[in-house]
Amino acid sequence: MLVGLAVFVSAYAAIWLTRVPGGITLFWPASAIAAALLIRFPHLRCGRTAFTVYVALMLAAVLAAHRPWAPAAIFGLVNMAEIALMVAAFRFVRVSAYPNITVSHAALMTAVFGIAIPGLIAVIGGLLLHTVLGLAWGQSTLQWWSSHAIGACLVGPPIILFSVEGLKRLLIGRFGAQNALVALISLIACYLTIRYVRFPFVTMGLLLLVMAFQMGGFGASIMSAAFGLVITNLWILGIRPLGLDPSVTTTGTLIGLPIVALLATVMPPIAVGLGSDARRAAVRALRLSERRFRESMEHSPIGMLLSDTDGVWGYTNRALQQMLGYSAEEFRALPPGGPSKEEDWQSSRERWGELLRNERESYEVVRSFRHKDGHWVWTHVAVSVLRDENGKPQHLIAQIESLEARKSAEERLAAERERLNITLASISDAVITTDGAMRIGYVNAAAETLLGLDARAATGRRVDEVLYLMDPQSSKAAANLIGQSELHGKAFRRAEPCLLHLPDGRIRYVTDTVSPVFESTGAVSGFVIVFHDATLEVDRARDLEHRALHDPLTNLSNRTDFEQRLRTVFAKAQQLNRTAAVIALDLDRFKAVNDAAGHAAGDALLCKVAEICRAATRFSDTVARLGGDEFALILDN
Secondary structure: OHHHHHHHHHHHHHHHHHHHOOOEEEEEEOOHHHHHHHHHHOOHHHHHHHHHHHHHHHHHHHHHHHOOOOHHHHHHHHHHHHHHHHHHHHHHHHHHHHHOOHHHHHHHHHHHHHHHHHHHHHHHHHHEEEEEEEEHHHHHHHHHHHHHHHHHHHHHHHHHOOHHHHHHHHOOOOOHHHHHHHHHHHHHHHHHHHHHHHOOHHHHHHHHHHHHHHHHHHHHHHHHHHHHHHHHHHOOOOOOOOOOOOOOEEEOOOOOOOOOHHHHOHHHHHHHHHHHHHHHHHHHHHHHHHHHHHHHOOOOEOOOOOOOOOEEEEEEEEHHHHHHHHOHHHHHHHOOOOOOOOHHHHHHHHHHHHHOOOOOOOEEEEEEEEOOOOOEEEEEEEEEEEEEOOOOEEEEEEEEEOHHHHHHHHHHHHHHHHHHHHHHHHHOEEEEEOOOOOOOOEEEEEHHEEEEEEEEEHHOOOOHHHHOOEEOOOEEEEEOOOHHHHHHHOEEEOOOOEEEEOOOOEEEEEEEEEEEEEEOOEEEEEEEEEEEEHHHHHHHHHHHHHHHHHHOOOOOOOOOHHOOOOHHHHHHHHHHOOOOEEEEOOOOOOHHHHHHHHHHHHHHHHHHHHHHHHHOOOOOOOEEEOOOOEEEEEEEE
């Protein structure tokens, strides 16, 4: 709606002020206003805006020019065709980042938007004027083109170049009052030039060029439009330059206005203003780049140095000043090479020469500098050369990083590694570390002894290639704790000892714990496997179990074991429906043997009886000493 209103007001005013009675309007900005708004503001919908513009054009023709509806509709369609060509050319075909356009794009818009498209449509418009109004085709075509070209060149650029920021820079910034004063003086000068100067267009062009340098592209477009409007209105009022033919009529019309001179006056300053804007933008970008460079240099955590090609230190940042203890003035007062050893400086001069001769782009070196308090600071130095646009060396740039912190960290890391190696070598448990693919990376001394491994031969091999763990109950492979640890991401400890088959054929009982090692990203990067030799614990447990269930003198089952076996055998016999037998024995006159020959002889007699009983029974049978001289046998089946 706002676009339609602007078109209606501009068209009505142009018809009322500049229309030749019975002829054409000599200044037509409406088409340019509609097209420029659609180009500059792409969020405007073409269909809806086109309808409102078309209605506005017809209403202006009917109300201001008093034309019938049919001719108004036809002329409105011709104007809509002109608007469509302009919008298609610069909203869809030749798109730019409006309002930030280049001088070349502005020149293209002037040629196409301001001259070519109005000229093309003028051919059709002249034909319509000849047909509808009976005007001469050639004259009406020329007048149509001049009116539309003036409108496009005067009102199009301010709309295309408009931006809120640009308007603020003109009116609100530090040059706002100055720009307003210059604009007022220039408009007065424009009037005086038209009124009293014989050939005024050259003078007005110079005024606009001067203002273009001051105001930029947007300001120049506004002033060019203002100058054009002043000239056309003065022309309508009959105020003409003195140099014109005095016989030319001075009635209130634009007939006789030198269109080419007018366009040549108002259009070049816009290009100059755009060039001035581009130059200012380049200067701002250069200043911003320089400020960023200086700030990055100043606040860099490593030392930064700019020196001349002779090696005299110039700019130094805070990090370098803190690193070596000198101030910026003290650095600049040092001889070439700065606070370095003479041999280091000579070596650097050779490398600098290669940089200056463009034989290399940069180099890195580890060297020392003397601190202000006298001690030497080891640094890593990277040097490159800064050249001008012609390739001539201007400065040498050096990045100087102190190696003191890195050296201390490396020493701490080496000491920590040594402590870790000593710790792993001194513990009795076997420790193996692997990578994420379970390839062995480290084997401590206890692991070599316990597991029968050679560290050099085992490194790089998978754990399952050198170690085999077996479940003592099932005689199958023991559970894979590494896989469980990788799957769940936590440590796993084997509850019961398992059998480890050594390369020499021996068997040991071990318990193992597997712990994952994580990267900073949370991914598993390896495992730490700790083996504990549980052979003694297993043997001790078995011995205690044996003692609890066997007679210490005869090594036969005791009463507890006998009762357990008795329940088991008779339960099996009942289940399988077979017989089993129990035999109870005791020794007559055993007390007499003890009394006559002593307890040693009695113990020997008990052992002999136990031996005879074992020899007389099967492996599946049970022989037990219940206590004293009492024995019992369980005959299975």
